[in-house]
Amino acid sequence: MLFPITVQSQSSAEVFGALGSPANPKVAVAFNKYYTSEGLAAISKKIATAYPNLVKRRSIGKSTEGRDIWMMEITNYKVGDASRKPGFYVDGNIHSNEIQGGEFCTYTAWYLTESFGKIDYITEMLNERVFYIVPTINPDARNNYMLEANTGSSPRAGMIALDDDQDGLFDEDGYDDLNGDGSITQMRRKSENGTMIIDPKDPRQMIRVGVDDVVTAQRYEYLGSEGLDNDGDGRINEDTHGYYDPNRDWAWKWQPDYIQRGALRYPFSAPENRAVADFVLVHPNISGAQSYHNSGGMILRGPGAEEDISTYNRQDIQIYDAIGKKGEKLIPGYRYLTVYKDLYSVFGGELDWFYGSRGVYTFTNELFTAYAYYKDTKGGRDQMYTFDKDLTFGDGFTPWESYNHPIYGEIEIGGFKKNIGRATPGFMLEEEAHRNMAFTFYHAYHMPRLSVSKVEEKSLGGGLTQVTATIKNDRLMPTHASQDLKYKITRPDYISLKGANVVAGMIVENEDFGVTKEQKHNPEKLVVRNIPGNSVVKVRWIIKGNGNYTVEVDSAKGGVAKGSKPSKK
Numbered sequence: 001m002l003f004p005i006t007v008q009s010q011s012s013a014e015v016f017g018a019l020g021s022p023a024n025p026k027v028a029v030a031f032n033k034y035y036t037s038e039g040l041a042a043i044s045k046k047i048a049t050a051y052p053n054l055v056k057r058r059s060i061g062k063s064t065e066g067r068d069i070w071m072m073e074i075t076n077y078k079v080g081d082a083s084r085k086p087g088f089y090v091d092g093n094i095h096s097n098e099i100q101g102g103e104f105c106t107y108t109a110w111y112l113t114e115s116f117g118k119i120d121y122i123t124e125m126l127n128e129r130v131f132y133i134v135p136t137i138n139p140d141a142r143n144n145y146m147l148e149a150n151t152g153s154s155p156r157a158g159m160i161a162l163d164d165d166q167d168g169l170f171d172e173d174g175y176d177d178l179n180g181d182g183s184i185t186q187m188r189r190k191s192e193n194g195t196m197i198i199d200p201k202d203p204r205q206m207i208r209v210g211v212d213d214v215v216t217a218q219r220y221e222y223l224g225s226e227g228l229d230n231d232g233d234g235r236i237n238e239d240t241h242g243y244y245d246p247n248r249d250w251a252w253k254w255q256p257d258y259i260q261r262g263a264l265r266y267p268f269s270a271p272e273n274r275a276v277a278d279f280v281l282v283h284p285n286i287s288g289a290q291s292y293h294n295s296g297g298m299i300l301r302g303p304g305a306e307e308d309i310s311t312y313n314r315q316d317i318q319i320y321d322a323i324g325k326k327g328e329k330l331i332p333g334y335r336y337l338t339v340y341k342d343l344y345s346v347f348g349g350e351l352d353w354f355y356g357s358r359g360v361y362t363f364t365n366e367l368f369t370a371y372a373y374y375k376d377t378k379g380g381r382d383q384m385y386t387f388d389k390d391l392t393f394g395d396g397f398t399p400w401e402s403y404n405h406p407i408y409g410e411i412e413i414g415g416f417k418k419n420i421g422r423a424t425p426g427f428m429l430e431e432e433a434h435r436n437m438a439f440t441f442y443h444a445y446h447m448p449r450l451s452v453s454k455v456e457e458k459s460l461g462g463g464l465t466q467v468t469a470t471i472k473n474d475r476l477m478p479t480h481a482s483q484d485l486k487y488k489i490t491r492p493d494y495i496s497l498k499g500a501n502v503v504a505g506m507i508v509e510n511e512d513f514g515v516t517k518e519q520k521h522n523p524e525k526l527v528v529r530n531i532p533g534n535s536v537v538k539v540r541w542i543i544k545g546n547g548n549y550t551v552e553v554d555s556a557k558g559g560v561a562k563g564s565k566p567s568k569k
């Protein structure tokens with residue numbers, strides 16, 4: 001008799017909920033492993049099927065190899081108009097080998113849906129906001145990283161083939177998994193002129209010897225990553241996948257390949273990025289965004305290039321700082337940094353396009369950091385050896401073995417496998433996903449939230465009444481980032497008085513001194529350029545007679561709000 005392969009090992013009666021985690025989720029997902037693109041797609045489908053009132057799942061476009069790029073739109077569809085709520089966009093995995101964004105996005109979707117109606121913070125979040133979650137915007141090369149032999153750092157590009165060595169052939173000389181362990185490790189050879197020896201304290205490690213060292217041990221030379229000369233041109237691994245960098249392909253401060261290595265042909269020439277841009281362009285309600293990369297434990301903001309400093313002005317940097325510094329607290333070991341200053345120059349990066357071109361406050365997190373190995377700041381690659389010995393028991397290292405190479409002769413192959421170093425180890429994955437998600441929630445929480453906080457009436461005599469409305473934004477972000485105001489990216493906010501006979505309308509610039517600015521045309525629909533964060537805007541109308549009017553606020557990024565006539569005292 002055949003037994004089912006998986007069984008529900010515990011009934012709900014046998015479970016006690018741990019703090020902060022859904023104890024009896026409708027959709028069971030293990031967050032201590034990674035999923036292929038098809039795996040992520042299957043999980044998002046399960047979540048959408050289990051929560052039809054909270055999730056709409058659709059493909060935002062096709063990848064180079066024709067895979068769907070799946071997006072989960074998550075909100076409480078029973079409250080308000082989903083397309084009018086402030087939107088928060090999250091994606092992962094633009095760099096093929098930087099995989100855990102896929103799981104972090106999926107965790108976020110899972111957590112939102114499983115916690116809705118149980119945790120007030122999440123319920124309110126989904127009543128007021130909409131999340132657009134795209135676990136992988138690079139499904140082809142995600143699979144390549146997982147299913148083909150790779151290093152921890154390959155591939156970075158998507159699957160558009162390019163002729164790196166300009167011999168008329170495309171991607172014809174990539175890595176070769178000579179020892180068959182599924183990873184591309186290192187090749188070394190005994191050599192009397194070599195500069196490396198085996199570390200006497202740890203045979204896995206090589207150490208460099210200096211010119212003055214007296215060396216009695218066998219010397220070795222490194223021969224690079226595992227590979228053959230597949231095209232017989234005298235070089236090894238010189239035309240691997242790509243090469244282009246999908247994160248140099250965005251239409252903000254884009255530079256061609258000879259200035260910015262990896263820039264491909266023109267902005268948005270990678271179809272996956274084009275799909276994201278098309279989606280964002282028709283969702284002007286998106287006011288916060290997050291992309292997930294690895295590694296290094298960084299919360300990054302733009303600008304990517306020093307030449308772009310003036311784009312990020314002081315008011316907006318204050319908002320970035322407030323959220324980024326909170327992130328450092330939420331995710332121990334991560335530092336809040338600026339790309340061009342603390343990392344390297346990036347032209348045509350995703351986060352700069354979101355902010356520079358769309359006025360959306362955007363962070364990129366570089367997931368996983370060597371801090372995590374022993375929860376200390378010493379970090380460093382050296383700790384990989386002890387970590388893999390102490391905590392993953394050798395799972396991350398292929399021992400050195402001899403191999404007869406067609407060109408190099410007798411060599412040895414071994415080294416770290418692809419899943420150590422950048423991808424978070426399984427037992428830490430859920431914690432890191434949760435902490436990064438909490439950071440995105442803090443960011444999403446501080447998207448603008450508008451309300452009509454007060455409506456006051458004053459009789460002016462002669463059948464005229466003055467109506468003053470106070471519009472409040474009680475969150476950190478304005479309805480328009482200063483970049484947005486500068487380039488008029490998003491339309492202005494409208495504050496309308498409906499159901500009254502409006503004679504005049506004005507914006508109150510200084511209530512104490514009675515300074516107002518009249519809007520002569522269409523006074524019933526006042527045009528307000530911006531509603532600042534943590535602040536109020538006051539508007540005033542003179543109306544004739546008495547109606548049952550409502551005050552309506554309509555903001556692309558701040559959503560909609562309504563207020564009505566004060567009740568008679």
Ligand SMILES: [Zn+2]
Pocket residue numbers: 095098247293294
């Ligand atoms: Zn990256």
